[in-house]
Amino acid sequence: MRNIWTIARREYKLYFNGPIAYAVAFLYFLIVGWFVYAELRDALEMATFQPYTPSVQLVTGSIMVFLLIFTIPAITMRLVAEESRTGTMELLLTAPVRDWELIIGKWLSGFLFMLTLLAVTLIYPFILNRISSPGIDQGPMISGYLGLMLMLSSLVAVGVGISALFNNQIAAFFVTLAVVLFLWFFRLPTSTTGVVKDIAANINFIDHYVTFYRGVIDIKDIAYYLSMTALGLFLGVVAVEVRRWR
Amino acid sequence: MIRVEALTKDYGARRAVDSLTFHAEPREILGFLGPNGAGKTTTMRILAGYMPPSSGKAQVAGFDVVEQSLEVRRRVGYLPETVPLYTDMTVFDYLKYMGDLRHLPNVEDRVDDVLEIVNLGDRANGYIANLSKGMRQRVGLAQALLHQPEVLILDEPTIGLDPAQIIEVRNLIREIGKERTVLLSTHILSEAQQICDRVLIINKGRIVAEDTPSRLQSRLAGSQKVSLRVAGESDGLDAVVAGVSGVLRAGFNSDGSLEFEAQPGQDVRPDVARAVIHGGYNLLELRPVGFSLEDIFMELTREEPALPQTTEDASEGEAAEEEVDQSDDEAK
Numbered sequence: 001m002r003n004i005w006t007i008a009r010r011e012y013k014l015y016f017n018g019p020i021a022y023a024v025a026f027l028y029f030l031i032v033g034w035f036v037y038a039e040l041r042d043a044l045e046m047a048t049f050q051p052y053t054p055s056v057q058l059v060t061g062s063i064m065v066f067l068l069i070f071t072i073p074a075i076t077m078r079l080v081a082e083e084s085r086t087g088t089m090e091l092l093l094t095a096p097v098r099d100w101e102l103i104i105g106k107w108l109s110g111f112l113f114m115l116t117l118l119a120v121t122l123i124y125p126f127i128l129n130r131i132s133s134p135g136i137d138q139g140p141m142i143s144g145y146l147g148l149m150l151m152l153s154s155l156v157a158v159g160v161g162i163s164a165l166f167n168n169q170i171a172a173f174f175v176t177l178a179v180v181l182f183l184w185f186f187r188l189p190t191s192t193t194g195v196v197k198d199i200a201a202n203i204n205f206i207d208h209y210v211t212f213y214r215g216v217i218d219i220k221d222i223a224y225y226l227s228m229t230a231l232g233l234f235l236g237v238v239a240v241e242v243r244r245w246r
Numbered sequence: 247m248i249r250v251e252a253l254t255k256d257y258g259a260r261r262a263v264d265s266l267t268f269h270a271e272p273r274e275i276l277g278f279l280g281p282n283g284a285g286k287t288t289t290m291r292i293l294a295g296y297m298p299p300s301s302g303k304a305q306v307a308g309f310d311v312v313e314q315s316l317e318v319r320r321r322v323g324y325l326p327e328t329v330p331l332y333t334d335m336t337v338f339d340y341l342k343y344m345g346d347l348r349h350l351p352n353v354e355d356r357v358d359d360v361l362e363i364v365n366l367g368d369r370a371n372g373y374i375a376n377l378s379k380g381m382r383q384r385v386g387l388a389q390a391l392l393h394q395p396e397v398l399i400l401d402e403p404t405i406g407l408d409p410a411q412i413i414e415v416r417n418l419i420r421e422i423g424k425e426r427t428v429l430l431s432t433h434i435l436s437e438a439q440q441i442c443d444r445v446l447i448i449n450k451g452r453i454v455a456e457d458t459p460s461r462l463q464s465r466l467a468g469s470q471k472v473s474l475r476v477a478g479e480s481d482g483l484d485a486v487v488a489g490v491s492g493v494l495r496a497g498f499n500s501d502g503s504l505e506f507e508a509q510p511g512q513d514v515r516p517d518v519a520r521a522v523i524h525g526g527y528n529l530l531e532l533r534p535v536g537f538s539l540e541d542i543f544m545e546l547t548r549e550e551p552a553l554p555q556t557t558e559d560a561s562e563g564e565a566a567e568e569e570v571d572q573s574d575d576e577a578k
């Protein structure tokens with residue numbers, strides 16, 4: 001357990017070693033801000049006819065999901081692949097660290113970093129809350145952010161798992177992006193039936209987010225994201241084991 | 247402390263380590279000698295818990311390297327051949343990180359101590375990226391010493407160090423070897439002679455000789471190898487030297503000097519010097535050269551032993567030849 005934290009802390013700090021983390025954070029701040037501003041401006045022009053209450057869904061909607069999805073591969077690609085490329089993997093694999101501690105530590109650092117970016121955007125619900133009375137609806141606010149956190153957890157895990165398969169960050173980046181896009185756009189042909197349908201119909205990770213977005217917390221969706229997280233981490237551990245046995 | 251039985255490792259179709267059997271006792275410094283690709287690094291990686299063997303058993307500090315890998319890794323200090331380091335960290339942070347992963351109490355004090363031991367105290371806050379190769383080597387060594395392990399596995403510990411540091415590191419290893427078990431690999435025979443209590447020579451994944459350095463040397467001590475240099479014209483010099491009675495072989499080196507081997511137990515240098523001067527050459531230098539690792543290798547793997555050996559050694563040498571022949575066949 002302690003090792004997980006030791007590893008996560010090092011990786012997390014590393015994100016802030018260069019300018020990239022700050023640049024990405026700034027980008028989030030700007031893009032989400034601009035999007036919220038544009039929506040508000042249009043809405044307020046109409047508002048002369050009917051009273052307007054802004055919703056947190058401005059923030060937790062498609063623009064945020066879009067940003068997160070494209071940031072994830074860039075954030076996770078390095079995590080394990082870089083250790084394999086530079087050979088520092090040999091240090092970690094000969095230190096008294098379990099393979100799953102290593103993978104979970106890596107995942108935790110990426111997850112915490114993404115949460116940090118997410119936290120930056122909290123300023124907009126805060127602003128919306130101030131400019132409207134009686135304030136924004138708290139339901140979608142809480143469920144929306146909870147959903148985003150769960151989504152991040154699963155996508156970062158998938159990214160770490162894929163990063164563990166490669167020595168090359170760029171390869172890890174593109175494969176992660178491809179998998180995320182697949183999970184995003186996957187739709188079954190309507191004719192499918194049976195077990196395949198039951199499983200495959202639930203693969204799309206946006207579908208599971210929509211419930212949170214609307215303000216509903218469903219145990220099914222939580223279970224989905226948690227199992228995706230477990231699956232990604234499992235893939236990572238297996239990749240490390242395979243590397244040893246090769 | 248280290249117990250290895252029939253250890254074998256295949257990379258795909260290539261056999262890197264071929265049923266290796268050896269052991270190392272507490273407070274022993276065991277040296278691994280062998281040419282490139284002999285399987286030294288592969289064996290050490292298995293012992294350090296980096297990867298499991300394809301077959302065979304290995305115990306380090308009383309624990310099985312496969313079944314109790316974590317216990318082994320807790321007790322082993324390992325310096326990998328490539329000395330992998332996080333170049334984006336400072337020396338201190340890096341060592342502290344490795345110490346944290348080992349749950350060391352008072353890590354920071356311990357890091358200061360090992361930095362003192364490897365003479366890097368003044369670089370503690372510098373980034374590893376800015377260190378020279380030798381300094382990185384020493385950071386790697388510091389990492390291996392951090393937790394005062396029972397067993398140290400050092401893959402070519404002195405490579406890339408300057409002469410002063412080589413001496414210091416060798417002294418350090420000898421010092422450590424008084425209390426702990428050390429397994430180290432090297433290409434330098436004199437290094438093995440200086441620090442190791444026992445030497446294993448491996449070739450193509452198999453042990454071809456195992457002995458104390460002095461006994462290994464005595465196998466060759468009977469004969470002598472001398473390098474000779476003349477100023478100016480050297481045509482025909484090899485014939486002149488070879489003509490001296492007691493000289494076994496003579497031949498030019500690529501740098502223009504002449505090297506010859508003498509019959510065991512006979513110092514032919516005065517005779518050779520006379521013959522060279524008599525032949526009208528300008529003798530500059532006559533210098534005995536030790537037998538290198540390669541020479542010993544040649545001896546151990548030659549078809550017919552050219553040098554007389556004690557009976558005990560001779561049988562051992564033949565056994566070694568057979569093993570090598572077999573592995574040749576397997577390779578084909």
Ligand SMILES: Nc1ncnc2c1ncn2[C@@H]1O[C@H](COP(=O)(O)OP(=O)(O)OP(=O)(O)O)[C@@H](O)[C@H]1O
Binds near residue numbers: 257261262280281282
């Ligand atoms: N990761 C790997 N994949 C495939 N083959 C490998 C791998 N590592 C080593 N080998 C092969 O195993 C054999 C033994 O290599 P090893 O690195 O153990 O030799 P070594 O004795 O350490 O050599 P050197 O003196 O050059 O360091 C070589 O033939 C090498 O090509």
Ligand SMILES: [Mg+2]
Binds near residue numbers: 286287288327401
């Ligand atoms: Mg090697």
